[in-house]
Amino acid sequence: MCIRLNGTPASPGVAIGPAFILNVEEIRVRRKELSGDDEVDREVGRFREALEETRGELERISESVNDIIEGQQLIEVHMLLLNDPSMISDVENRIRNERVSAEYAVSRVLHDVLERFGGMRDPYLRNRAADVRDVGRRVMANLLGTEREALMSIQSPVVLVSRDLDPSQTAGLSRRQLLGIATDLGGSTSHTSILARSMGIPAVVGLGEAAGSTVPGQTVIIDGIHGDVILDPDQDQLEYYSELKKRYNAAEAEMALNAENPAVTADGAPVELSANIEFSQEADQVRRFGGRGIGLFRTEFLRLLAPEMEDDEKVHFNAYKHVLETLDPEPVIIRTLDLGGDKFNDSIPTERNPFLGWRAIRICLDRPEKFSVQLRALLRASRFGNARIMIPMITDRDQVIRVREMLERIAGELDRRGVERGEVPPLGIMVETPAAVLALDILLPHTDFVSIGTNDLTQYTLAVDRGSPYVSDLFDSFHPAVIRQIEMVIRKCREAGKWVGTCGQMASEPLAIPLLLGFGVNEFSVPITLIPDVKEMIRSVNLAEARRIAERSLLLGSGDEIRNLVLDYVQSRYPDIILDEIHRDREDGGA
Ligand code: PEP
Numbered sequence: 001m002c003i004r005l006n007g008t009p010a011s012p013g014v015a016i017g018p019a020f021i022l023n024v025e026e027i028r029v030r031r032k033e034l035s036g037d038d039e040v041d042r043e044v045g046r047f048r049e050a051l052e053e054t055r056g057e058l059e060r061i062s063e064s065v066n067d068i069i070e071g072q073q074l075i076e077v078h079m080l081l082l083n084d085p086s087m088i089s090d091v092e093n094r095i096r097n098e099r100v101s102a103e104y105a106v107s108r109v110l111h112d113v114l115e116r117f118g119g120m121r122d123p124y125l126r127n128r129a130a131d132v133r134d135v136g137r138r139v140m141a142n143l144l145g146t147e148r149e150a151l152m153s154i155q156s157p158v159v160l161v162s163r164d165l166d167p168s169q170t171a172g173l174s175r176r177q178l179l180g181i182a183t184d185l186g187g188s189t190s191h192t193s194i195l196a197r198s199m200g201i202p203a204v205v206g207l208g209e210a211a212g213s214t215v216p217g218q219t220v221i222i223d224g225i226h227g228d229v230i231l232d233p234d235q236d237q238l239e240y241y242s243e244l245k246k247r248y249n250a251a252e253a254e255m256a257l258n259a260e261n262p263a264v265t266a267d268g269a270p271v272e273l274s275a276n277i278e279f280s281q282e283a284d285q286v287r288r289f290g291g292r293g294i295g296l297f298r299t300e301f302l303r304l305l306a307p308e309m310e311d312d313e314k315v316h317f318n319a320y321k322h323v324l325e326t327l328d329p330e331p332v333i334i335r336t337l338d339l340g341g342d343k344f345n346d347s348i349p350t351e352r353n354p355f356l357g358w359r360a361i362r363i364c365l366d367r368p369e370k371f372s373v374q375l376r377a378l379l380r381a382s383r384f385g386n387a388r389i390m391i392p393m394i395t396d397r398d399q400v401i402r403v404r405e406m407l408e409r410i411a412g413e414l415d416r417r418g419v420e421r422g423e424v425p426p427l428g429i430m431v432e433t434p435a436a437v438l439a440l441d442i443l444l445p446h447t448d449f450v451s452i453g454t455n456d457l458t459q460y461t462l463a464v465d466r467g468s469p470y471v472s473d474l475f476d477s478f479h480p481a482v483i484r485q486i487e488m489v490i491r492k493c494r495e496a497g498k499w500v501g502t503c504g505q506m507a508s509e510p511l512a513i514p515l516l517l518g519f520g521v522n523e524f525s526v527p528i529t530l531i532p533d534v535k536e537m538i539r540s541v542n543l544a545e546a547r548r549i550a551e552r553s554l555l556l557g558s559g560d561e562i563r564n565l566v567l568d569y570v571q572s573r574y575p576d577i578i579l580d581e582i583h584r585d586r587e588d589g590g591a
């Protein structure tokens, strides 16, 4: 029977396909005693076969991710772990000495190894535990003959339904096999949603009860435009959504064809329109979609695919060099590691309030040795293009000063060692805490540019966890408290002659664009696939009118009032933009 659920639209588009429910249970294996030597030999043989099958799987995955350098590196690490002689002999010794089944021996060895890793203080080493677990599960799945969490081994395209999804799980999924994502938890600015958008996969999050209500294999429709998910749809719904999907895809393709149009307002004012990227290879797509440079390279995502990156300068260097060369001479803003919060909690101590805890620049400055690896790679790569460095989650002036000192010191060291490097790039800050807004006059003399991170600025201003479905109705970037801060930041930057961009999700929201333009922002940085929509919107807005609207918005009392003000304006000028058209159709009595 058909069930319709409503959640938060996280990544636009429509997907229809069979459900794959992510099984997050641990595999529990009973102890099974073997009766004779033959059985012991057979179990050792089964274990070796499972290893062989797992090797084959990893090789196949490695081929399927060969367009992503970081993906290759992740698989290499998994291959090393799989072939680790001490783990292999541990398992075989257990089978022989304790006369237990291969599954049981693997589960015990895994248990011991994971316990050792789990007790380590070094977050990097603790993170290795996730890799061991991953590899162990693959071997187990092959021994048990079941398809467990081996998402990457999905044979035909599916819609993934799960309670929650880590950014690392999302990044590990093959784009070809993944039609759409539905999760019970998460908000539209959670990092899993950001990743789904960057991968161009339709997604709805914060559904509350999708995972429990879905039957594996049943047809699921994901409407990532409106935030609807339909389980077991009837024929009428299937037809309606198939048509919607076709029209959405066609309109998207047409938008991409307009990539050559300049990003200028209707009255001719040029605006910079750049891309947010999570992986270096995405840089290849920016021009095709009509973007200029990169306004935000979330470098921490490299780590999902190359967990050793923190220590490996080569991984950083190759990624930055690729992006800089690809987009030269356009600016590329590379953000230093923004770990913590909802990203990679397994490598960072558990805290009660991770968003208020050890996150971003705080971690980097507390671990200068590891941070230096990234800064060194940035300095070495900066000679390949127009690099800028940006620091996330700034609250204190000293944080900026310390990063600048580190950059200068590392540049000197490189020179002494005769290592080639580029100029020290301009150093900017993300304004994403109320502290940075209110103390901007203190920070500005130390910073070359500013980018407003509206996701975190909204979260920290309104005290609303950006990933929580329970308070998602309170997460509102149009709230007067947020809008007034954005206006203040842009005004102060302009007064000080500093460049100011926006790179949070708000920069791609149609109703926010006239406001941000009216306040005088220099740049919009948005997910690549949204560049054409944002450009259309910029091209339809008259800057003089936008300024008047932006000014009036500062006097209004709620997010809804501000949205309505912009909506009234936009409705008269909005071009035939795709989301609007679909919205109208739906209200006209679609599904
Ligand atoms: C933001 O906070 O708005 C931002 C762009 O950074 P992130 O989403 O990566 O936290």
Ligand code: MG
Pocket: 392, 432, 453, 455, 456
């Ligand atoms: Mg942020």
